[in-house]
Amino acid sequence: MATVEIRDLDVIFGKNKAETLKLMDQGLSRSEIRKRNGDVVGVKGATISVESGEICVLMGLSGSGKSSLLRTVNGLNDIARGELWVEDGDRRVNVASCDExxxxxLRTHRVSMVFQKFALxxxxxxxxxxAFGLEMQGMSRKEWTKQVEEKLELVGLFEWRNLKPNELSGGMQQRVGLARAFTMDTDILLMDEPFSALDPLIRSQLQDELITLQKRLxxxxxxxSHDLDEALKIGTHIAIMESAQIVQAGAPExxxxxxxxxxxxxxxxxxxxLKVLKGKSLMTPLDRLAEDPVSHQIDIGSAMCLVKNEQGKIVALKSHTATVPFTDWQCNGSMDDIQKGMAVMAPAEIGMREAMEIRYRTGLPVCLEQEGNCVGVLTDEDYYEALI
Known part of the structure; x- marks a missing residue:
């Protein structure tokens, strides 16, 4: 069951919502509706589900509706029509119709928000x-001190805990915002372009920190975000918006x-x-390669073949000079032990950047496995396709 589920959701800014909904149903565009009665369609017919533990990135150009949609999840924007379900323990709450x-x-126990301008x-x-949110819950200073110090340690700001915000850099101020959201210990976190006001280097560092923190939390x-590279880097799913509508949603790849x-x-x-494509998307599948019926070796081109053992499992890479057993390599593993002439078997989920580095270091094709079985191989032609 999705932690956040949005169904056919409309957001309208203006005083003529009933009329505007009728105009939307008649097919009038945002600009036509605005000329007709002055209302602005913020979100139109949005449907998307976000599973537990996902990072779903809403992106698009300025004015596309991404922030308008985000702010419906915690009720900052009113929902004109549709449903927005938030998981709350063993029940689901429809934000579109729930009471104050x-x-x-939801705002104090389920959903936290990190703002673009820090809001410190x-x-x-x-x-x-x-600690501000905890104090709003009625917690005393003695009670919140330990929680706050733990979260400041988490984002690397413990030693700056007694300073004022103006004594910190922009990146450090944004980390204060992250710590404040984490301190509330809510399961759902809304982030409205939190890194866009920062320098590129600081932004990249905070993106890395967010990915690391997400693995733990x-x-x-x-x-x-309006930055596709940022979305591809941190998102498990992406929803691209145009003119208040979601035009495509799915995995980055x-x-x-x-x-x-x-x-x-x-x-x-x-x-x-190379930042987003995986080996499984560009590999040459095993079933497209020719197998010698006598030797049961699979030709992969360039005078090389894959060697099977008696049980039919692929165990080695054979060239005109040698037969080399496969060495298993895991995604995000160390490249230090990868050497020239080594035959590498990697997970099918390997990123193309990592696969290219292995190809460069070994001088050999990289074979890919899934659930313990070889499923394909990355040849030079596959790398060229990735780059093209």
Missing amino acids: ATLRH MPWLTVAENV NKTILFV DIVLHPSNDYVKNFVAHTNP
Whole structure:
């Protein structure tokens, strides 16, 4: 069951919502509706599910509706029509129709938010800013001190806990915002372009930190961005928005390989494919390769073949000079032990950047496995396709 599930959701800014809904149903565009009655369609017909532990990135150009959609999850934007279900323990709450008490409960116990402009209170210390939400829950300073110090340690700001926000760099201030959200210990985290105001180097560092923290905390994150490289780097799923509508949603690799329209195609046109493509998408599958019926060796080209053992399992790579047993390598493993002439068997989920480095170091094709069985091979032609 999805932690956040959005169904046919509309958001309208203006005083004529009933009329605007009728105009939307008649097929009028955002600009036509605005000319007709002054209302602005913020989100139109959005449907998306976010599973527990995912980072779902909402992205698009300025004005596409991504922040408008994000802010419906904690009730900051009213829902004109549709459903928005949030998992709350053993029940599900429809934010579109829940009462104020339930909405307050969601905001204090289920959903936290990290803002683009840090939203820190300059008269409070770092620790007091992080503890603000806990104080709003009625927790005493003695009670929140340990929790706050743990979260500041988590984001590397413990020694700065008694400073004021203006004594910190921009990147450190954003980490205070992250610590404040983590301190609330909610399962759902909303992040509205949190790194966009930072320098590129600091932004990249915080993206890395978020990925590392997510591995430890396993939050369900909705992250708004207009930067596709950022979305591809941190997102497990991406929803691309145009003119208040979700035009494509899916895994980063699927969006890069199969854009649904020209808008998405233009978005991904200048993306570095090595950042997102996996070996399984570009490998030559084993069933496309010819097997010698006598030797039971599989020809992979360039005078090389795969060697099977008596049980039919692929165990070695044979060239005209030697037969080399496979060495298993795991994703994100060390490259230090990869040497010239080594035959490597890697998971099918390997990133193409890592696969290319293994190819460069060994001088040999990289074979890929899934569930313990070889499923394909990455030849030089496959690498060329990735780059093209």
